[in-house]
Amino acid sequence: MSRVYNFGAGPAAIPLEVLEEAQKYLVDFHGHGLSIMEASHRSKMYDDVHEEALGLIRELYKVPEDYDILFLQGGASTQFAMVPMNLSLGGKVQFCDTGSWSSKAIKEANILGLDVDVVASSKESGYDHIPDVIDFSDDADYAYITSNNTIYGTEYKNYPSTKAPLVVDASSDIFSYPMDWSKVDLLFAGAQKNAGPSGVTIVIIKKELQKRVKDNVPSMFRYTTHAEKNSLYNTPPTFGIYILSLIMKWIKNKGGIEAIQKLNEEKAALLYDAIDNSDGFYVGHAKKDSRSLMNVSFNIKDKDAALEAELVKLATENGMIGLKGHRSIGGLRASIYNAMTKEGVEALVDLMNKFAKENR
Numbered sequence: 001m002s003r004v005y006n007f008g009a010g011p012a013a014i015p016l017e018v019l020e021e022a023q024k025y026l027v028d029f030h031g032h033g034l035s036i037m038e039a040s041h042r043s044k045m046y047d048d049v050h051e052e053a054l055g056l057i058r059e060l061y062k063v064p065e066d067y068d069i070l071f072l073q074g075g076a077s078t079q080f081a082m083v084p085m086n087l088s089l090g091g092k093v094q095f096c097d098t099g100s101w102s103s104k105a106i107k108e109a110n111i112l113g114l115d116v117d118v119v120a121s122s123k124e125s126g127y128d129h130i131p132d133v134i135d136f137s138d139d140a141d142y143a144y145i146t147s148n149n150t151i152y153g154t155e156y157k158n159y160p161s162t163k164a165p166l167v168v169d170a171s172s173d174i175f176s177y178p179m180d181w182s183k184v185d186l187l188f189a190g191a192q193k194n195a196g197p198s199g200v201t202i203v204i205i206k207k208e209l210q211k212r213v214k215d216n217v218p219s220m221f222r223y224t225t226h227a228e229k230n231s232l233y234n235t236p237p238t239f240g241i242y243i244l245s246l247i248m249k250w251i252k253n254k255g256g257i258e259a260i261q262k263l264n265e266e267k268a269a270l271l272y273d274a275i276d277n278s279d280g281f282y283v284g285h286a287k288k289d290s291r292s293l294m295n296v297s298f299n300i301k302d303k304d305a306a307l308e309a310e311l312v313k314l315a316t317e318n319g320m321i322g323l324k325g326h327r328s329i330g331g332l333r334a335s336i337y338n339a340m341t342k343e344g345v346e347a348l349v350d351l352m353n354k355f356a357k358e359n360r
């Protein structure tokens with residue numbers, strides 16, 4: 001077997017141990033005589049998986065009891081619309097615009113005709129940082145941030161304080177560091193970057209906030225529908241939730257989210273050091289104080305597209321894939337989510353150092 005190091009932004013790497021366990025039980029799930037994929041979502045066999053996934057998220061992410069954990073479909077992009085549909089009270093909704101994903105969330109609130117207020121943006125400087133001053137009003141219906149900007153490689157080190165409910169799109173950094181729930185009222189994430197396969201969307205929402213949901217929101221788009229039925233109102237993405245449960249078990253075996261965070265810091269430091277010590281051969285996109293631990297976006301000096309393409313090709317030949325930067329900023333991007341091993345990052349850093357020496 002020869003597996004590559006997958007630096008792709010999403011769907012992204014899944015721990016090998018998880019894939020192997022899923023493979024082992026794929027055809028006959030723990031002696032039940034059928035695959036978990038084939039099991040009714042109303043069966044005891046599936047329910048155990050569902051409850052295990054929910055229980056492990058609550059335990060490891062330390063989700064307080066006054067929050068519901070939901071498994072939805074439609075990806076993070078559906079949340080761009082569900083959040084305003086459910087949480088708007090007819091007043092203003094406020095955003096910090098830190099890149100494409102925030103912009104898409106802003107677009108949906110505009111489509112719904114809400115009073116949209118962008119209080120801060122880093123657009124002018126190519127989304128290379130998280131704004132220093134983010135002045136959310138305490139009386140906004142809600143305040144909205146994207147905790148990690150997958151494309152630009154920037155990440156909040158602290159969430160802004162506001163008395164308005166804070167909504168966080170954590171699609172690309174969920175489960176990568178402990179969450180301060182005193183600041184967050186609704187957090188959502190498509191699973192396919194840091195939590196599992198595509199098809200599951202995790203929503204963690206304060207119960208209190210659900211009192212806002214108005215009668216004119218269709219059933220499938222109401223948080224309350226899914227909260228009241230424990231995410232079993234209709235058929236949930238059962239196989240994805242199973243893989244998510246295995247990933248949570250894997251995190252637990254690694255020592256929990258604090259231990260994962262430490263590993264993430266070490267991995268990111270290896271890459272940023274390689275960039276910083278390259279005598280300007282590599283240029284990181286994000287300003288230092290906004291650097292993401294999950295997505296490292298960088299260029300080669302003078303945005304030399306030919307050299308960048310050569311490095312991507314060389315990496316691919318050496319078993320490292322997914323390094324081409326997003327089309328909006330070019331260059332390279334190494335996504336180093338929880339599942340990326342330190343060995344993978346070390347292999348990339350070795351190649352980068354060698355390439356810089358040869359092409360300086």
Ligand SMILES: *Cc1c(COP(=O)(O)O)cnc(C)c1O
Pocket residue numbers: 010074075076077078101146148149150169170171172190191193
């Ligand atoms: C990938 C991504 C999305 C979009 O997720 P989908 O599940 O494809 O809709 C939204 N926000 C962020 C931060 C992302 O990285």
